[in-house]
Amino acid sequence: MTDSNMLAMAHRNMRPGRASLVGRVIRYALRSWFRLSTLGATAYRAPGETELAQIESGFRALDMPCEDLRLDVAEFSNFAIRFPFPSSYYDGLHGTLHVEKQLEHFVAWKLLGLEHADRGAYVDIAACASPWARLLRNAGVDAYAIDLEVDAAFESLHYYRQENATQSTFVAGSIFGASLQCAFEMFVGEDDHGLIIELARILAPGGRAVISPLYTHTHPCYYQTPEFYGAPVGDAGATAYVRRGAWGVQASRKYSPQTLRTRVWDVAMKHGLQPRLLVLRNKMDFGQDIYLHFVLVLEKPAGVFL
Numbered sequence: 677m678t679d680s681n682m683l684a685m686a687h688r689n690m691r692p693g694r695a696s697l698v699g700r701v702i703r704y705a706l707r708s709w710f711r712l713s714t715l716g717a718t719a720y721r722a723p724g725e726t727e728l729a730q731i732e733s734g735f736r737a738l739d740m741p742c743e744d745l746r747l748d749v750a751e752f753s754n755f756a757i758r759f760p761f762p763s764s765y766y767d768g769l770h771g772t773l774h775v776e777k778q779l780e781h782f783v784a785w786k787l788l789g790l791e792h793a794d795r796g797a798y799v800d801i802a803a804c805a806s807p808w809a810r811l812l813r814n815a816g817v818d819a820y821a822i823d824l825e826v827d828a829a830f831e832s833l834h835y836y837r838q839e840n841a842t843q844s845t846f847v848a849g850s851i852f853g854a855s856l857q858c859a860f861e862m863f864v865g866e867d868d869h870g871l872i873i874e875l876a877r878i879l880a881p882g883g884r885a886v887i888s889p890l891y892t893h894t895h896p897c898y899y900q901t902p903e904f905y906g907a908p909v910g911d912a913g914a915t916a917y918v919r920r921g922a923w924g925v926q927a928s929r930k931y932s933p934q935t936l937r938t939r940v941w942d943v944a945m946k947h948g949l950q951p952r953l954l955v956l957r958n959k960m961d962f963g964q965d966i967y968l969h970f971v972l973v974l975e976k977p978a979g980v981f982l
Contacts, residue, residue, distance in 0.1 A: 731893070745783075756782075759785075807829075819835060853886075860972075864929065897930045900918060
C-alpha cells in the first residue's frame with residue numbers, strides 16, 4: 677500500500693464517532709500502528725507564559741502593536757446561559773475545553789457586536805460541528821456557517837453550507853461580521869492567504885473578522901497528528917511536531933512574529949484590511965485551563981469598496 681493510500685484509509689477509518697465492531701477494530705489497529713511509527717518524533721508543546729511574552733515582544737518589534745483585551749466574567753456567564761452549547765460539544769459541560777470554546781465564541785460576540793442582530797449577515801467560517809450559527813439564528817442574527825463538510829446534524833439547515841472559505845459564494849461586501857474559532861491554523865499551504873483575500877472581498881465596508889485564538893510560537897512550526905506526521909503539508913522551513921492524543925489534523929500552523937507579519941499582516945493590508953492584535957489579559961479569571969491568548973481582528977475601513 678502506498679503512503680497516500682495509507683493516509684486515505686486512515687482518514688476514512690479513524691474519524692471519531694460510532695463505528696461497527698469491524699470498524700472499531702480497524703480504527704484501533706491503525707491508531708496503534710501510527711502511534712508506534714511516530715515514537716521517535718518530537719511532540720508539540722504549546723508556548724508557556726514566558727514564551728508568550730517573548731512572542732508579544734516580537735510582534736511589537738515588527739510594528740504589530742498588541743492591545744489589551746479584558747472580558748467581564750459576569751457578562752460571560754450570562755452569555756453562556758443565553759447560548760447553551762450542548763453537553764456533547766467538545767468534552768462536555770464539565771470538561772476543560774467547554775469553557776474555552778464558549779469563551780472563543782464570546783469574543784466573537786463582543787468584538788463583532790452580534791447583539792445588534794440588525795447589522796447584517798454573519799458567517800462562522802470552518803464551523804465544523806458547531807451549533808453556533810443555529811444558536812445565533814434563534815437569537816435573530818442572520819447567521820451562516822460554512823465548512824468543507826457539513827455535519828449530519830445540520831444538513832437540513834440551509835444556512836449551514838458546504839463551501840471552501842477561500843472561494844465562497846457570498847456576494848462581495850455582503851458580510852458585516854465573520855469569525856473563526858480554533859480554525860485559522862488549519863488553513864494549510866497558501867489557504868491562509870486565500871482566506872484573507874476572500875475576507876477582503878466579502879466583508880462590507882466597516883465590517884470585521886475575528887480569529888480566536890491566533891495560534892503562535894517563538895518559531896514557525898506546525899503539528900500533525902500521528903496518521904499525518906511526515907506528510908509534506910506544512911510550511912517550508914517550519915519545524916514539524918507530532919501531536920499525540922488527537923487525530924485528524926493534517927497540519928496545525930503556529931505563526932512566529934515574523935511569519936505572522938509576512939503571511940498575514942502584510943497580506944491583509946495589501947488587500948485593504950486593517951489588522952489588529954489583541955491580548956486577553958485576564959484569562960485566568962475564566963479558569964486555569966484557558967489558553968485563549970492572542971486574538972487577530974481584521975477590519976475593512978468604512979470607505980473601502982472592493
